[in-house]
Amino acid sequence: MNEPLALSTAFILGLLGGTHCLGMCGGIAATVSMSAPQGWRGSLLLGGYNIGxxxxxxxxxxxxxxxxxLMRDPQIVIVLRTFAGLMLIAMGLYVAQWWQGLTYIEKAGGTLWKQVQPLASKLLPVKxxxxxxxxxxxxGWLPCGLVYSTLIWSSAAADWTLSAQLxxxxxxxxxxxxxxxxxxAQRVKLIFQQRLTRSLFGIIIMVFGVYTLPWQGLLAH
Incomplete structure (x- = not known):
């Protein structure tokens, strides 16, 4: 894996995936901000939430x-990279609102979230x-297709430090x-919900997905 390119790609994926983050985490971020005092203290609490x-x-x-x-087996590497690429393509389709199949993955992760949600509820309102x-x-453990797809993609680094950096x-x-x-909250949401914006971001994420696919390994088989 080309480390500088991979790190840049990971950052851009997060940046372009902002449309999805609005739905998954945007509400809680807005809640933290609005329930906190005005001024620097509210910004500090919002920053703390994002650090966590x-x-x-x-x-x-x-x-x-x-x-x-697991990465010692070339076959497993091909399978993981293929799955990661397909996940990113699915994420792009989801962000562009052209296909909503990724919601099933998030629903599957709901079992984990049911165990964690009571703890999150106890932390509100944030003071x-x-x-x-x-x-x-x-x-951060909320079931999220964007996070899952990026996490699977990062596993192809075959190095825990690089995966963590990604x-x-x-x-x-x-x-x-x-x-x-x-x-x-409201102004940003309107910008990211525009059809052209979502379509453009979705296409770019899909391009990353196609790039991630292990074409040499796939063609060899």
């Missing part, structure tokens, strides 16, 4: 990257920085949208 959320993504990347021993960070840590960059890519969502 990105930390969860990074931990998930390190966890799945620790399974690098302190530590509470905001804790809520972000919990919310998920960190992905999380940082989502940060501009999440911060703006919390501070300017």
């Amino acid at each position: 959320r990105i930390a969860s993504y990074t931990a998930a990347g390190a966890l799945i990257g620790s399974l690098s021993w 302190s920085l530590s509470q905001a960070v804790a809520l972000g840590l919990v919310w 998920m960190l960059m992905f999380g940082l890519g989502t940060l501009p949208t999440m911060l703006l969502t919390g501070l300017l």
Whole structure:
């Protein structure tokens, strides 16, 4: 895996996936912002929430990257990269609102979320920085097709440190949208819900998916 290119790709995936983040995490970000005092303290709590959320993504990347021993088999690498590429293509179709099949993956992850949701509920409303960070840590495990597809793609790095870095960059890519969502929720939502914007972002994500596919391995078979 070309490390600089992969890290850049992870960041752009997070940035372009902002349309999906609006639906999955935007509401809670806006809630944290609106329930907090005005001014710097509200911004601090929103920042704490996002730090926790990105930390969860990074931990998930390190966890799945620790399974690098699976990558010793070239056949498994081809299967994982193929699956990751197809997931990204599906994510692009979802972001563009051309196909909603990815929602079934998120529903499948609902079992995990049912175990975590009560803990998240106890952290609302957010009143302190530590509470905001804790809520972000919990919310980072919310079933999300975009996160799942990026996580599977990052596993192809076959290195837990690089997988963690990829998920960190992905999380940082989502940060501009999440911060703006919390501070300017309705206005940002209108921009990202425009058909042209969603279609453009969806197409770019699909291009990343096609690029991810292991064409040499697939053609060889």
